[in-house]
Amino acid sequence: MISVPTPQRRVRQKQRHSVCYVLCKTNPLLHFLQQFVQTPRSIGAICSSSRKLAEAMVCMVPQHRQGLIIDLGAGTGSVTGALLRAGVPPQRIVAIEKCGQFAATFRKRYPQVPLIVGDACQLNALLQAIAPDASLCAILSSLPFRVLPQAVVTTIQQQLHEALNTRGGILIQYTYAWWMDFPLAKHGFTPHSKQFILKNIPPARVESYTQALKANMFAGG
Ligand SMILES: C[S@@+](CC[C@H](N)C(=O)[O-])C[C@H]1O[C@@H](n2cnc3c(N)ncnc32)[C@H](O)[C@@H]1O
Numbered sequence: 001m002i003s004v005p006t007p008q009r010r011v012r013q014k015q016r017h018s019v020c021y022v023l024c025k026t027n028p029l030l031h032f033l034q035q036f037v038q039t040p041r042s043i044g045a046i047c048s049s050s051r052k053l054a055e056a057m058v059c060m061v062p063q064h065r066q067g068l069i070i071d072l073g074a075g076t077g078s079v080t081g082a083l084l085r086a087g088v089p090p091q092r093i094v095a096i097e098k099c100g101q102f103a104a105t106f107r108k109r110y111p112q113v114p115l116i117v118g119d120a121c122q123l124n125a126l127l128q129a130i131a132p133d134a135s136l137c138a139i140l141s142s143l144p145f146r147v148l149p150q151a152v153v154t155t156i157q158q159q160l161h162e163a164l165n166t167r168g169g170i171l172i173q174y175t176y177a178w179w180m181d182f183p184l185a186k187h188g189f190t191p192h193s194k195q196f197i198l199k200n201i202p203p204a205r206v207e208s209y210t211q212a213l214k215a216n217m218f219a220g221g
Helices: 007-026 028-038 051-059 078-085 100-109 120-130 150-167 183-187 215-220
Strands: 068-072 093-097 115-117 136-141 170-175 189-197 204-211
Touching (some): 028 100, 051 170, 051 189, 051 204, 093 100, 100 115, 136 150, 150 170, 170 189, 183 189
Parallel strands (some): 068 136, 136 170
16 A cells, blocks of 8 residues: 655655755765765765874875875865865865765865866876876875775776876875775885874775886786
8 A cells, every 4th residue: 555645744754854954964974974875885984084084194295296286085175174284275286076065065165276076087087177287296095995896996096097107196095994905006006104093983094105017007907
């Protein structure tokens, strides 16, 4: 038997939805959790990166190197916030985020920082469109490599290689599986410094990488 909601029940449902909507929009933690519940394999975390984690990433940015700093998988902007607090001028940062709702939050928090709503699978085309000749200082990636589909991971790794090959710079990435080797280490990225961050949910390990090999290393599969 199909039960048709009464008008009063419909009103109550609508009220419940709008209360949830307002709570999720105004509370960053709930906003993140809501997105995680909707697309766990793309978001990869139940809350945004902590201040400590974002600051640890920023500490690994080479100070002597010129060029753009990319906040890849920028989410609601924790890493960009740490870059700005460290004194990086907003025009040196380019944030890239796939999720439109996170991008909207990011824009409200940091209207002065260039933000591309786009997919890391097209990293080089996106950079080409906004900064064709710019060199890179660092790519700070929050992308959840362990939960993204393998084909997406491979494409993004190729894009990262190409970007670093042609524009220079280093890659800084964190993982929540801090007891395991990074998958990136098997794909031509050489780890340098690393740091464990306990004050994050969940605890994380941040590592900086340079490239060991050229981008065409993937040609053989
Ligand atoms: C762990 S969360 C980001 C945390 C971020 N540092 C913060 O504090 O808000 C990973 C982010 O990567 C984004 N993402 C996942 N796949 C992506 C892709 N292919 N291109 C761009 N962003 C992507 C997700 O939408 C999510 O915002």
